[in-house]
Amino acid sequence: QKEVEQDPGPLSVPEGAIVSLNCTYSNSAFQYFMWYRQYSRKGPELLMYTYSSGNKEDGRFTAQVDKSSKYISLFIRDSQPSDSATYLCAMEQGAQKLVFGQGTRLTINP
């Protein structure tokens, strides 16, 4: 069983919809939780990160961490076609070592 599980999708939604992306994990020692966005033929770029449990909001993006359930989420409001990409959750395991989920391929249809 992988340390971080993420549904690879694909997920296809209409423009303007609220998107919910999720990951579960097994290692209770994880403290930093990250979401990356990766466009085709590009490297991942950090969207946001959360320390421990709680919520964090940045524009149309909201990250939630529930450590009691070992469950993290990323919500995208008012989704745009430019949000179409693969979204990866990641957790920090020791300095500079990130453990990634499989990535969810998201398509926003105009």
Next chain:
Amino acid sequence: KAGVTQTPRYLIKTRGQQVTLSCSPISGHRSVSWYQQTPGQGLQFLFEYFSETQRNKGNFPGRFSGRQFSNSRSEMNVSTLELGDSALYLCASSFGDRGTEAFFGQGTRLTVV
């Protein structure tokens, strides 16, 4: 500010050969990490270097090795290539110790035939 630069962008090698990939971090960044990305396994950590020392290593065979130079540039080497080594190899650099501060390059797409 220039980003993380990886060269070459694309590479085709034959099974059994060896390959060297290069990564130039963002100026001032001293930590360089390497990851392998495949459709089946996703992104997997290979190793991390800080000030020319390997601090962390993932679960990859000894055919995968790396090094970092005094100017923080890093190389990774794969010897005796196998078909399963075909992947996107990503390098990330950071100034501090947190993985949250890492910036990724565009990767080197390696195809082994």
